[in-house]
Amino acid sequence: MNAYWHCFSGIVMREWLRFVLQRTRLLSALVRPLLWLLVFAAGFRAALGIAIIAPYDTYIPYEVYIVPGLACMILLFNGMQGSLSMVYDREMGSMRVLLTSPLPRAFLLASKLLATSLISLLQVYAFLAIAWLYGIQPPVMGLLLALPALLLVALMLSALGLLLSNAIRQLENFAGVMNFVIFPMFFLSSALYPLWKMLEASPWLYWLCAVNPFTHGVELVRFALYERFNLLALAVCLGLTLVFALLAVWTFNPQHAALRKAN
Amino acid sequence: MNALEVSDLSFAYGAREALRQVNFSLPAGQFAALLGPNGAGKSTLIALLTHLYDVQRGEIRIAGHSLKTSPRPALRQLGVVFQQSTLDLDLSVEQNLRYHLALHGLSRRQGAARIDAELARQQLTERRHERLRDLNGGHRRRVEIARALLHAPRLLLLDEPSVGLDPASRLALGQHVRQLCREQGLSVLWTTHLLDEVQPSDELLIVHQGRLVASGRADAVSLEHGGSLGSAFTRLTVAGVCS
Numbered sequence: 001m002n003a004y005w006h007c008f009s010g011i012v013m014r015e016w017l018r019f020v021l022q023r024t025r026l027l028s029a030l031v032r033p034l035l036w037l038l039v040f041a042a043g044f045r046a047a048l049g050i051a052i053i054a055p056y057d058t059y060i061p062y063e064v065y066i067v068p069g070l071a072c073m074i075l076l077f078n079g080m081q082g083s084l085s086m087v088y089d090r091e092m093g094s095m096r097v098l099l100t101s102p103l104p105r106a107f108l109l110a111s112k113l114l115a116t117s118l119i120s121l122l123q124v125y126a127f128l129a130i131a132w133l134y135g136i137q138p139p140v141m142g143l144l145l146a147l148p149a150l151l152l153v154a155l156m157l158s159a160l161g162l163l164l165s166n167a168i169r170q171l172e173n174f175a176g177v178m179n180f181v182i183f184p185m186f187f188l189s190s191a192l193y194p195l196w197k198m199l200e201a202s203p204w205l206y207w208l209c210a211v212n213p214f215t216h217g218v219e220l221v222r223f224a225l226y227e228r229f230n231l232l233a234l235a236v237c238l239g240l241t242l243v244f245a246l247l248a249v250w251t252f253n254p255q256h257a258a259l260r261k262a263n
Numbered sequence: 264m265n266a267l268e269v270s271d272l273s274f275a276y277g278a279r280e281a282l283r284q285v286n287f288s289l290p291a292g293q294f295a296a297l298l299g300p301n302g303a304g305k306s307t308l309i310a311l312l313t314h315l316y317d318v319q320r321g322e323i324r325i326a327g328h329s330l331k332t333s334p335r336p337a338l339r340q341l342g343v344v345f346q347q348s349t350l351d352l353d354l355s356v357e358q359n360l361r362y363h364l365a366l367h368g369l370s371r372r373q374g375a376a377r378i379d380a381e382l383a384r385q386q387l388t389e390r391r392h393e394r395l396r397d398l399n400g401g402h403r404r405r406v407e408i409a410r411a412l413l414h415a416p417r418l419l420l421l422d423e424p425s426v427g428l429d430p431a432s433r434l435a436l437g438q439h440v441r442q443l444c445r446e447q448g449l450s451v452l453w454t455t456h457l458l459d460e461v462q463p464s465d466e467l468l469i470v471h472q473g474r475l476v477a478s479g480r481a482d483a484v485s486l487e488h489g490g491s492l493g494s495a496f497t498r499l500t501v502a503g504v505c506s
Binding site for chain 2: 002003004006007009010011013014017018021022090093094096097098099100101102103104108253254255258
């Protein structure tokens with residue numbers, strides 16, 4: 001059991017050191033959501049009125065509405081980018097070292113996903129701290145309750161990213177992931193607009209948003225941030241994380257990729 | 264017990280056979296050079312030996328442990344230096360080594376003495392806190408060797424380790440690894456496509472089109488197939504003459 005712990009903590013430590021040493025990483029992770037918050041949301045504030053919807057008890061400005069979605073956006077980008085590099089790396093880079101470890105491959109991959117998710121949380125809380133200074137101040141207890149929710153969403157998105165990168169040969173670069181995964185997942189969700197607004201616009205768009213796992217991730221975090229519990233979102237996120245992780249580990253076989261390339 | 268035993272090993276990418284009925288073994292303390300032109304099957308063999316690919320047909324045993332049925336004890340006895348560097352350039356020498364120990368389930372406390380010993384053996388003690396990015400190619404290779412030996416394996420696999428090194432570093436690296444074989448009883452499989460990296464007393468394995476076309480002491484193989492290693496290699500791999 002100790003061997004597993006040493007291995008896991010070593011993988012987390014490596015991710016932490018890489019994060020600390022690559023100082024521009026934090027900055028680039030924060031630029032995107034901050035632009036949305038400080039520029040986009042400010043511009044749309046007047047155009048979009050948000051009615052009273054759960055978990056909020058009162059009318060809220062648009063900036064308050066989009067903060068949970070932007071926090072999840074960091075997780076979405078990091079999860080997809082991290083998973084893509086794991087797949088790219090498995091035949092030549094540091095993943096080969098990881099895979100020659102005597103510990104089980106499923107454990108190594110799960111540890112790697114968890115480690116990158118933990119590092120993503122640091123970026124999310126840095127963003128929430130800036131949002132706090134900007135005036136978006138959820139309850140302190142909400143910030144604590146959001147931690148496990150954010151971790152679960154980070155794991156779900158990383159596992160999904162790994163599964164997609166394994167399964168779809170075309171997703172060989174980040175531009176492909178941006179166009180075919182990140183943007184559709186982000187825009188077809190409740191991150192930027194509540195789903196009832198989408199229903200007014202188009203029922204089928206509403207349903208696409210409603211079945212999008214990212215919507216459930218955003219809602220889980222939104223509810224947790226305001227000390228509320230969303231059972232449906234939790235169940236969906238838990239279930240999908242398990243399914244995505246199992247399928248991702250199962251399909252992460254360098255031999256499958258080599259055979260697929262040869263055929 | 265042999266450090267490595269490869270028996271009847273075959274591997275195919277769909278319909279294309281990459282390895283056919285490969286057999287060889289490596290006793291303790293043996294340095295063996297695996298030579299073959301590009302596309303001969305070396306990379307597939309390395310992928311199989313490092314458990315990146317699963318064995319389809321045949322058997323690989325590392326220190327007596329089958330990679331197919333008991334991969335964990337087998338991988339514990341294997342150290343690998345990959346062709347392309349797999350070190351974290353932003354991390355220090357010591358941080359890279361600690362990460363490797365963790366992957367083998369060893370704690371910092373357990374690993375501290377091993378790191379000290381391995382750095383001393385590779386003459387890298389003074390550089391332990393330096394970032395990999397600041398080291399030259401030869402020193403980076405040494406760090407990779409130190410890393411590969413940290414968990415005290417019986418078999419060291421080096422996949423074209425001299426790629427990107429200047430001639431002096433290549434020579435020094437070869438001498439260093441042969442010394443490890445003599446003094447530590449380590450078995451080494453060194454893949455290359457450069458003939459001048461093979462010494463007459465080395466065990467030599469030549470692969471071509473997925474088959475092991477020659478094996479034995481390099482000087483004996485040379486004598487049998489053409490007089491010099493160059494002519495023997497040409498006869499065995501270009502002319503298609505198989506032993």
